[in-house]
Amino acid sequence: xxxxxxxxxPIYYPSAKPHMGHAYSSILADFFARFKRIQGFKVYFLTxxxxxxxxIQRAAEKKGMEPKKxxxxxxxxxxxxxxxxNLSNNDFIRTTEERHKKSVEHLWKILEKKxxxxxxxxxxxxxxxxxxxxxxxxxxxxxxxxxxKISGSQVEWVEEESFFFKLSKWQEPLLKxxxxxxxxxxxxxxxxxxxxxxxxxxxxxxxxxxxxxxxIKVPSNKDHVIYxxxxxLTNYISALNYPITDDNLYKSFWPASLHLIGxxxxxxxxxxxxxxxxxxxxxxxxxVYGHGWILSGEEKMxxxxxxxxxxxxxxxxxxxxxxxxxxxxxxxxGNDGNISKDKLENCINSDLANNYxxxxxxxxSFIEKNLSLEMPKNYKFNNEDTKTLKVYENNFNNLVNSxxxxxxxxxxxxxxxxxxxxxxYFNDQEPWKKKEDTDRLNTILYVSLELIRKISIMLYPIxxxxxxxxxxxxxxxxxxxxFNSIKVHESLKNIKKLTKISILFKxxxxxx
RNA sequence: GGCGGGGUAGCUCAGUUGGUUAGAGCGCGGGACUCAUAAGCCCGAGGUCAGUGGUUCGAUCCCACUUCCCGCUACCA
Numbered sequence: 001x002x003x004x005x006x007x008x009x010p011i012y013y014p015s016a017k018p019h020m021g022h023a024y025s026s027i028l029a030d031f032f033a034r035f036k037r038i039q040g041f042k043v044y045f046l047t048x049x050x051x052x053x054x055x056i057q058r059a060a061e062k063k064g065m066e067p068k069k070x071x072x073x074x075x076x077x078x079x080x081x082x083x084x085x086n087l088s089n090n091d092f093i094r095t096t097e098e099r100h101k102k103s104v105e106h107l108w109k110i111l112e113k114k115x116x117x118x119x120x121x122x123x124x125x126x127x128x129x130x131x132x133x134x135x136x137x138x139x140x141x142x143x144x145x146x147x148x149k150i151s152g153s154q155v156e157w158v159e160e161e162s163f164f165f166k167l168s169k170w171q172e173p174l175l176k177x178x179x180x181x182x183x184x185x186x187x188x189x190x191x192x193x194x195x196x197x198x199x200x201x202x203x204x205x206x207x208x209x210x211x212x213x214x215x216i217k218v219p220s221n222k223d224h225v226i227y228x229x230x231x232x233l234t235n236y237i238s239a240l241n242y243p244i245t246d247d248n249l250y251k252s253f254w255p256a257s258l259h260l261i262g263x264x265x266x267x268x269x270x271x272x273x274x275x276x277x278x279x280x281x282x283x284x285x286x287x288v289y290g291h292g293w294i295l296s297g298e299e300k301m302x303x304x305x306x307x308x309x310x311x312x313x314x315x316x317x318x319x320x321x322x323x324x325x326x327x328x329x330x331x332x333x334g335n336d337g338n339i340s341k342d343k344l345e346n347c348i349n350s351d352l353a354n355n356y357x358x359x360x361x362x363x364x365s366f367i368e369k370n371l372s373l374e375m376p377k378n379y380k381f382n383n384e385d386t387k388t389l390k391v392y393e394n395n396f397n398n399l400v401n402s403x404x405x406x407x408x409x410x411x412x413x414x415x416x417x418x419x420x421x422x423x424x425y426f427n428d429q430e431p432w433k434k435k436e437d438t439d440r441l442n443t444i445l446y447v448s449l450e451l452i453r454k455i456s457i458m459l460y461p462i463x464x465x466x467x468x469x470x471x472x473x474x475x476x477x478x479x480x481x482x483f484n485s486i487k488v489h490e491s492l493k494n495i496k497k498l499t500k501i502s503i504l505f506k507x508x509x510x511x512x
Numbered sequence: 513g514g515c516g517g518g519g520u521a522g523c524u525c526a527g528u529u530g531g532u533u534a535g536a537g538c539g540c541g542g543g544a545c546u547c548a549u550a551a552g553c554c555c556g557a558g559g560u561c562a563g564u565g566g567u568u569c570g571a572u573c574c575c576a577c578u579u580c581c582c583g584c585u586a587c588c589a
Contacts, residue, residue: 189517193584196515200585263583332525336582343524346538354551362548369547413526416537420552427553432546507549 005036005043006253010261011050011093011235014074015059018081020294020339021262023311027324028291028333028408029260030087034461035403037088038483044253046239047082048093049075053228054128057214067214071096084312086320086464093239095216095231103238104216104231107280112220116166116279119221122206123159163208163224170275171202177274183287185270186406187334190263190290194270205272233273236285256285258406263290289406292336294327309339321463322348322505328462329412345508352463355419356455357504359426360470363448364501366431373498376442376449381489385447388425389489391418392454396487399458415458422451446492449474454486466504473498 009029012022026047033045051071060070075094082089093100111117125146146155178184178195185191208224209215215225234242240254241247261269266288274284314323326347331337367373381389395414402410429444453474460467460481468478474495485491 189583192516197584200515267584330524335525338524343538349549350538353549358549358551360548362552364548366547409526413536423552426547427545430545430547503549505549507551 003041004252004257005033005041006240006256007033007036007043007045007258007260008236008256009047010259010265011048011095011232012078013050013053013055014071014078015055017074017077018311020309020311022078022081023085023323024294024327024331025260025262025291026082026085026087027327030085030089031324031328031408031461032258032260032403032406033088034464035483038457038460038481039400039403040482040484042252044091044240044249045087045089046091046093046236047087047089048091048235048239049078049095050228050232050235051075051094051096052215052225052231054209054212054214057212058128060214068096081311084315084320085324088464091239093235095235099241100235100238101216103242104226104234105219106243107234107237107276108226108230109219110280111165111276114279114281117163117207118166120162120164121160122162122164123157125155126158127153127155158211160210161224162206162210163218163221164204165207165230165276165279167202167205167272167275170278171198173278174198174202174271174275177278177284181286183405184274184284185266186287186289189334190266190270194266197267198271202271229268229272230276233268233276237282255283257287259285259288261288261290263292266290289334291334292331294331295336295338309341314341314344318344318348318508321466322352325352325463328408329416333406333408345510348505349507349510351416351419352466353505353507355416355423356459356466359419359423359455360452360473360501360504363426363445363452364473364498367445367449367498368500370435370441371445373500375492375495375498376445378439379443379446380439381443381447384425384429385443388421388447389450391421392486411458412462415455415462418451418455418458422448422455425451449492449498450489453492457481457483457486469501469504473501475499 007029009025012018029045029047033043037043049071051067056071057067060067063070071094075096079092082092095104108117175195175198178191178198185194205227207227207230208218208221209227210223210225213225215228216231218224218226236256236259237250237254240250242250242254244250259269259273269288270290273288277284311323322344326339326344327337329351330339330343330347364373367376399411399414402408426444426448431441431444431448434441434444452470453476456467456470460471464478471477471481474492
């Protein structure tokens with residue numbers, strides 16, 4: 001069986017600074033990457049920045065900067081964000097890198113050689129900020145300016161020679177591909193959208209521009225710059241050293257296991273990208289998952305509404321793990337989700353401080369006071385103990401399977417249930433009343449520690465920093481975390497002494 | 513206009529291949545305890561499962577219509 005797992009985030013377009021949507025995609029991707037690693041997979045996790053195109057060129061001009069210099073600066077903010085978010089990415093690719101350029105040029109040449117690309121002429125209303133053409137009826141006039149009805153962005157008349165990709169001829173092969181790979185597009189509702197779009201007919205796609213220069217030149221015609229999406233999507237293989245197809249990275253990790261993206265760029269990933277690849281005779285990725293947006297209150301965040309929550313500011317105030325936990329747990333994956341300071345604070349207090357943090361604290365403090373942090377010995381499980389521990393075995397396959405279809409809510413709910421169960425266990429067993437019965441006392445404490453260990457391992461992909469802090473109690477290091485070990489109930493028997501921990505999450509004082 | 517998804521407790525959402533008292537978390541009210549971050553545990557209040565009609569012995573779950581929300585897509589002009 002294939003033991004490799006390749007996951008990607010979108011490469012981010014650095015025309016502005018990072019926002020919550022970027023953080024969300026990245027955190028989720030990191031969750032999957034970390035989970036698959038502790039499950040025993042060889043994981044390659046890629047993120048990066050998409051730096052070409054007219055929008056960037058104009059943004060740079062506006063600031064009086066060279067495009068490359070401009071990109072260097074903003075790309076760095078995304079690179080820094082990947083650190084702040086505690087991403088475990090293996091690589092950070094920039095489309096302005098030489099390795100990427102070579103890869104795109106190669107892909108272009110193949111498409112050209114296979115007659116998938118031809119030179120023609122395009123004219124129409126073009127929006128720079130949308131990177132899209134609009135037909136006459138898709139635009140309207142507002143304040144003497146022509147704008148797109150759909151996005152409201154300004155359009156300009158463009159008439160130019162352009163290379164076209166023969167997208168139309170891939171309509172049937174794509175539909176065949178979708179039906180042969182029913183889980184290629186998830187969630188299901190998005191898949192239906194894509195299929196109905198493709199069924200509606202595909203037009204050939206303009207894949208070059210003459211009107212600006214910031215991009216990768218068409219190898220056979222330097223007047224043209226390669227279309228940003230053809231350029232950008234290729235990052236997923238250029239990072240694996242394509243076109244060196246016998247390279248170890250490429251051989252191990254292509255086709256990608258999962259492109260995790262926002263729903264707004266689904267078409268590029270689910271239609272154009274597999275079409276380019278099929279045309280070049282490259283296997284398309286195994287899955288594209290289009291997640292929802294993070295909203296603030298009921299509305300999409302926007303500067304004018306002043307409801308923007310800056311991920312960096314949130315992390316500054318609350319820490320990275322609370323934000324990761326909130327986004328992963330509180331958002332119904334695939335749907336749009338909400339975030340507000342109020343909800344985040346509630347979540348931190350009840351889930352992280354009261355349930356998880358306090359569980360660790362009460363157990364460890366108890367052991368410190370009664371056993372001087374010695375590992376409880378001579379334990380002997382009774383029915384109640386076994387029942388509590390066995391839940392992990394019984395649900396193991398469900399947990400693994402749910403992650404494989406990106407059903408992270410099942411996974412998180414299971415953790416919730418087990419946190420409750422562990423707290424209840426400690427309550428019901430009342431170790432403070434069993435100080436005379438040392439065997440029973442030891443057993444209760446041992447079981448409680450096992451539960452903390454299991455829960456902390458399951459939490460590792462979500463809140464890695466905190467999880468590692470807790471696992472330190474048992475001297476478990478990151479490289480030794482094994483998801484499969486949640487099925488084991490006597491994994492702590494060789495440990496002699498426990499390490500004390502401090503408060504994991506401080507409660508937030510609510511002032512209202 | 514077409515296609516698709518959805519309207520379930522104050523809030524965020526599960527769920528039911530149709531079957532006696534519809535679930536969780538948060539919030540709210542009460543209780544017993546004390547190891548713990550006044551945390552945790554127990555009990556409770558709160559829902560005409562959008563509306564109407566139909567199929568059925570029986571519908572929140574199936575069907576039709578209505579209405580509202582969301583997504584994708586098209587078009588008249």
